Every structure is written in C-alpha cells, then in structure tokens.
Amino acid sequence: xxxxxxxxxxxxxxxxxxxxxxxxxxxxxxxxxxxxxxxxxxxxxxxxxxxxxxxxxxxxxxxxxxxxxxxxxxxxxxxxxxxxxxxxxxxxxxxxxxxxxxxxxxxxxxxxxxxxxxxxxxxxxxxxxxxxxxxxxxxxxxxxxxxxxxxxxxxxxxxxxxxxxxxxxxxxxxxxxxxxxxxxxxxxxxxxxxxxxxxxxxxxxxxxxxxxxxxxxxxxxxxxxxxxxxxxxxxxxxxxxxxxxxxxxxxxxxxxxxxxxxxxxxxxxxxxxxxxxxxxxxxxxxxxxxxxxxxxxxxxxxxxxxxxxxxxxxxxxxxxxxxxxxxxxxxxxxxxxxxxxxxxxxxxxxxxxxxxxxxx
Amino acid sequence: xxxxxxxxxxxxxxxxxxxxxxxxxxxxxxxxxxxxxxxxxxxxxxxxxxxxxxxxxxxxxxxxxxxxxxxxxxxxxxxxxxxxxxxxxxxxxxxxxxxxxxxxxxxxxxxxxxxxxxxxxxxxxxxxxxxxxxxxxxxxxxxxxxxxxxxxxxxxxxxxxxxxxxxxxxxxxxxxxxxxxxxxxxxxxxxxxxxxxxxxxxxxxxxxxxxxxxxxx
Numbered sequence: 001x002x003x004x005x006x007x008x009x010x011x012x013x014x015x016x017x018x019x020x021x022x023x024x025x026x027x028x029x030x031x032x033x034x035x036x037x038x039x040x041x042x043x044x045x046x047x048x049x050x051x052x053x054x055x056x057x058x059x060x061x062x063x064x065x066x067x068x069x070x071x072x073x074x075x076x077x078x079x080x081x082x083x084x085x086x087x088x089x090x091x092x093x094x095x096x097x098x099x100x101x102x103x104x105x106x107x108x109x110x111x112x113x114x115x116x117x118x119x120x121x122x123x124x125x126x127x128x129x130x131x132x133x134x135x136x137x138x139x140x141x142x143x144x145x146x147x148x149x150x151x152x153x154x155x156x157x158x159x160x161x162x163x164x165x166x167x168x169x170x171x172x173x174x175x176x177x178x179x180x181x182x183x184x185x186x187x188x189x190x191x192x193x194x195x196x197x198x199x200x201x202x203x204x205x206x207x208x209x210x211x212x213x214x215x216x217x218x219x220x221x222x223x224x225x226x227x228x229x230x231x232x233x234x235x236x237x238x239x240x241x242x243x244x245x246x247x248x249x250x251x252x253x254x255x256x257x258x259x260x261x262x263x264x265x266x267x268x269x270x271x272x273x274x275x276x277x278x279x280x281x282x283x284x285x286x287x288x289x290x291x292x293x294x295x296x297x298x299x300x301x302x303x304x305x306x307x308x309x310x311x312x313x314x315x316x317x318x319x320x321x322x323x324x325x326x327x328x329x330x331x332x333x334x335x336x337x338x339x340x341x342x343x344x345x346x347x348x349x350x351x352x353x354x355x356x357x358x359x360x
Numbered sequence: 361x362x363x364x365x366x367x368x369x370x371x372x373x374x375x376x377x378x379x380x381x382x383x384x385x386x387x388x389x390x391x392x393x394x395x396x397x398x399x400x401x402x403x404x405x406x407x408x409x410x411x412x413x414x415x416x417x418x419x420x421x422x423x424x425x426x427x428x429x430x431x432x433x434x435x436x437x438x439x440x441x442x443x444x445x446x447x448x449x450x451x452x453x454x455x456x457x458x459x460x461x462x463x464x465x466x467x468x469x470x471x472x473x474x475x476x477x478x479x480x481x482x483x484x485x486x487x488x489x490x491x492x493x494x495x496x497x498x499x500x501x502x503x504x505x506x507x508x509x510x511x512x513x514x515x516x517x518x519x520x521x522x523x524x525x526x527x528x529x530x531x532x533x534x535x536x537x538x539x540x541x542x543x544x545x546x547x548x549x550x551x552x553x554x555x556x557x558x559x560x561x562x563x564x565x566x567x568x569x570x571x572x573x574x575x576x577x
Contacts (some may be wrong), residue, residue, distance in 0.1 A: 055436060094488075095439075098446035112438045149550040163446060164485040171487055215494065217482050225486040279491045280430070326433040333429050343433050 009313055009319055010036045020327050022337040025049050037061045051332040055325055062321045063298040080181040085173035089117035090170040091148055096124055100131050134160050149173045170227055175228050192297050198230030199293045203286040213278055231260050247275040262294045287345050291319050295347055319345045363540040371551035382542040389534040396527045402462040403520045410513045417506035424499035431493035447483055451475035470512035472505055
C-alpha cells in the first residue's frame with residue numbers, strides 16, 4: 001500500500017471529539033464539515049438534519065475509507081481486508097433475515113443496509129423483494145458461501161427455530177475466514193494481525209459468557225454462541241463457564257493472562273478490580289481491549305510500515321464512528337454529557353474528566 | 361322546596377309508626393355514613409398505593425428507556441430497531457377475577473399470566489447485542505407487573521368511587537328527602553291530633569256546661 005495513501009487517512013483528535021458532546025446536531029454537522037467526514041457530511045442538508053442522516057453519513061464515510069484501503073492494497077493484505085469487510089456483509093445478511101422475519105417494508109429494511117461489501121443495496125433489494133420467509137432468503141443466498149453456512153445450521157437444527165443461531169453461524173464463518181487470511185501473512189504482519197484478531201475473539205467470547213451467566217443460559221447452549229477461540233482456548237472457556245461468580249471468573253482469567261500479551265494483563269487486571277461493577281461496565285472495558293491492542297501495536301512497531309497500521313486504523317476508525325454515532329444520538333435525545341462520555345470507547349491513557357470539564 | 365307529606369291517616373298509631381320509621385331511617389343513615397367513611401379510608405389507602413405503584417412503574421420504565429437509549433447509542437438506532445422487530449415477542453395475558461374487598465364488596469383482581477421464559481437460550485444474540493438492550497427488555501418486562509397492578513388498583517378505585525357515590529346518594533335521600541318527609545308528616549299528624557284533642561275538649565266543656573244548666577233547671 002502506498003505510504004502516501006496511508007498518510008492521507010486521518011482520525012479526529014480525541015479532544016475535538018469530546019468537545020462535540022452536548023452540542024446540538026447543527027453544531028456537530030458544522031464541526032464534522034471540517035473533518036475527514038466533510039465529503040459525506042456535505043450531502044446532509046441542514047433543513048433535513050436529524051440523527052439518521054448523520055448516522056448514514058458516518059457509516060458512508062467508514063465504508064468509503066475501508067474501500068479506499070482495499071483499493072490501495074494488494075496480495076494477502078487485500079485478501080485480509082476483503083475478509084474483514086465480510087463482517088459488514090454478514091451484518092447486511094442479518095438485516096435482511098431480520099427484516100423478512102419482521103415483515104418490514106423493503107424500503108425501510110434497505111435503510112439498515114451498510115454500504116460496504118458485495119451485498120449492496122441493489123442485491124439486498126432483489127433478495128428482499130422476492131423472499132417471503134427466512135427459508136427463501138437462504139435459498140436466494142445458495143450461490144454464496146453464506147447460503148451454505150445457513151443451510152448447514154437449518155439442517156443441524158431441523159428447521160429455523162431461532163434467528164440467533166443463524167447469526168452466530170455467520171459470525172463464526174467470518175471470523176474463520178479472517179483467521180485463514182491471517183495465516184497467509186508472514187513474519188511480523190502475521191503476528192500483529194493474529195494478536196489483534198485473538199484479543200477481539202477473546203473479548204467477544206468473554207462478553208458472551210458474562211452475558212450468558214447473567215441471563216442463566218444453559219452452559220451447553222452458551223457454547224453454541226462462542227466464536228472461534230483466540231488466546232483463551234476452548235478448555236479455558238469451558239472452565240470459566242463452570243465458575244459461578246464474576247470475581248472468581250476474573251481471578252481465574254487474570255492468572256491465565258500472566259503469560260499473555262501485556263494488553264491482556266492490563267485489561268483483566270482492570271476487570272478484576274471492577275468485577276463488582278454492572279455488566280455494562282465490564283462490557284465497556286472489554287470493548288476497549290482491541291482498541292488498546294491496536295494502539296499498543298502502533299507504538300511497538302512504529303519504525304516501519306506493516307499490517308498493524310492498517311488494522312489499527314480500521315479499528316480506531318470504527319471506534320471513532322461508533323463514538324460519533326453515540327455523541328449524535330446523545331445530542332438528539334438530550335442525554336447529559338457525563339452519561340454520553342461514559343459510553344464512549346476511549347483509550348485508557350486519555351483523561352476524560354479534564355476534557356469534559358473544558359467542553360462543558 | 362317544601363317537603364311533601366306522606367299520604368297517611370292522621371292517627372296516633374300512624375304517628376307511632378312514623379316516629380319508628382324516622383328512627384329507623386336515622387339508623388340506616390348512620391350505618392351508611394359509617395360505610396362511607398370506611399370506603400373513603402380504603403379509597404385513600406388505594407390512592408396512596410396507586411401513587412407508590414406509579415412511582416415504581418415510572419422508575420422501572422425510565423430505567424428501561426435509558427438503557428434502551430444507551431443500547432441505541434452503542435449499536436445505532438437502525439440495528440436496535442431491526443433486532444427489536446425480529447426478536448420473539450413476550451407472551452403474556454391478564455387474568456381478570458374478583459376478590460372480596462372492604463365491606464365484602466367484590467373488587468377486580470388482575471393477575472399477569474406470563475409464559476415462563478425459556479432460560480435455555482438467550483433472546484438476543486450474545487455476541488452482537490449490547491447488554492443494555494437485554495437489560496432494557498427485562499426492565500420493560502418487569503414494568504408489566506406494575507402496569508397490571510396499577511390497572512387493578514385503578515379499577516378498584518373506580519369501583520369504590522361508584523359505590524361511594526351510591527352510598528352518598530342513599531344518605532342524602534334519607535337525610536334530605538325521607539327524614540324531612542317523615543318530619544313533615546309527623547308534624548301534620550300531630551297538628552291534626554292536637555286539633556282533634558282541642559275539639560274534643562271544647563265538646564266536653566260544652567257538654568259539661570249543658571249538663572250543669574240542666575241540673576240548675
């Protein structure tokens with residue numbers, strides 16, 4: 001990938017982002033018009049300015065940035081990026097399945113389509129217009145790899161009993177695809193990409209276990225919802241599922257991560273410290289883990305260009321888009337700035353309280 | 361408006377009957393007044409209960425709403441609405457019965473008949489949905505309990521208000537219609553009886569005078 005292409009990719013300064021909290025939608029639109037989001041934001045008319053237009057503009061910007069990265073990449077890196085974009089393809093397939101299940105109007109359902117990947121609005125419209133049931137959607141997808149995955153789930157469960165099982169199967173499939181593409185990389189690139197994927201998988205699995213435990217989900221059923229494993233092997237996850245309270249669970253995992261990457265140690269020490277906190281807080285800490293790993297990789301390998309730059313940028317960009325969406329929604333619903341700030345995914349070394357005081 | 365007297369014979373027996381009817385009417389009015397007071401006390405208690413249920417409902421719905429907003433902030437409005445529309449809805453019904461309440465009056469009894477949740481599988485995708493959405497859904501389900509209790513108390517209050525209005529009408533009818541009518545009739549009968557008594561005494565005096573005159577002759 002050309003160095004100049006990477007250098008053109010920019011993120012918003014965290015303090016600028018924080019200053020947007022509590023501002024009205026017009027002020028946010030105005031601020032974003034002078035940022036990497038200017039092209040997409042310029043398409044939002046001030047007369048029709050609302051949350052959904054801003055959300056669409058933010059998502060469009062992420063999709064455009066991602067496509068630019070894919071365009072400038074080559075070889076195995078390009079293949080990895082394409083595999084990563086499949087996350088958004090399956091998000092669109094999930095949206096189609098849910099829309100068909102809920103019998104939502106086609107045009108309304110198309111608003112939920114993420115503009116990235118091969119499942120664009122036209123392809124999704126074609127499926128939505130012809131499919132009358134989830135089975136029809138699966139038939140329409142039979143020419144794609146996703147159709148085979150979904151058919152396998154239907155055959156295994158003797159019908160469609162639960163949409164979440166179809167969704168989980170798609171998630172697992174994409175993570176396996178990403179993992180396969182990472183294996184094609186070599187040297188430091190492979191190690192960095194593997195570290196980033198592993199921490200993502202581990203956080204997803206730990207989050208699922210915490211939620212499953214809180215909802216008293218049967219352990220055997222809970223296993224179905226786990227993604228392919230990362231640093232935490234299947235045996236470790238099974239052990240964790242057998243532990244009743246969150247504190248003991250975190251103590252156990254903290255001991256295991258002693259030998260893991262330093263970011264794991266940092267995250268699980270924090271989780272152990274806050275093990276009495278509500279589940280949403282633990283989820284927020286886990287959500288930060290891939291971001292922390294991305295920043296760590298950037299600092300660790302800053303002397304030369306490698307896959308870490310790209311993957312960290314994608315991760316940070318997604319976190320930024322999600323944070324902006326959170327700020328816009330908070331502004332629309334007049335949520336107090338302190339509450340909005342709590343929901344943002346920010347790196348730990350940034351001091352939020354100081355900036356929020358400045359902005360308010 | 362002057363009270364109309366009852367159509368009775370102005371006799372001593374009727375006067376006694378009227379006085380007995382008046383005492384009975386006053387007794388009934390007193391009993392009804394006590395019932396009314398009991399009902400008002402029960403009504404106040406129910407109104408206080410409604411206030412506390414409404415506060416709990418407001419807290420529960422506010423918590424559900426803010427958790428829902430948080431989930432929208434984390435996952436986006438489109439995704440949350442898409443998930444909400446496709447998830448299996450909660451299966452519940454309200455059973456309506458009656459139960460003996462204050463003064464033995466039948467009051468409505470609402471019971472939330474909720475189908476036992478299937479704990480073997482989660483309602484939402486564990487790896488793709490923020491916990492806030494799950495918490496919001498369970499808070500909303502919890503609110504149903506308060507909504508049913510609030511509906512029950514509101515129905516009881518409505519029933520009590522109807523009974524209170526009925527009792528008040530009965531008391532008013534006795535105090536301001538029946539008793540004044542009896543009073544007027546009693547006064548009328550008494551007047552007639554007094555008049556008869558006066559005529560009798562004049563007649564007696566006339567007879568006595570005539571007898572004396574006959575003796576003198």
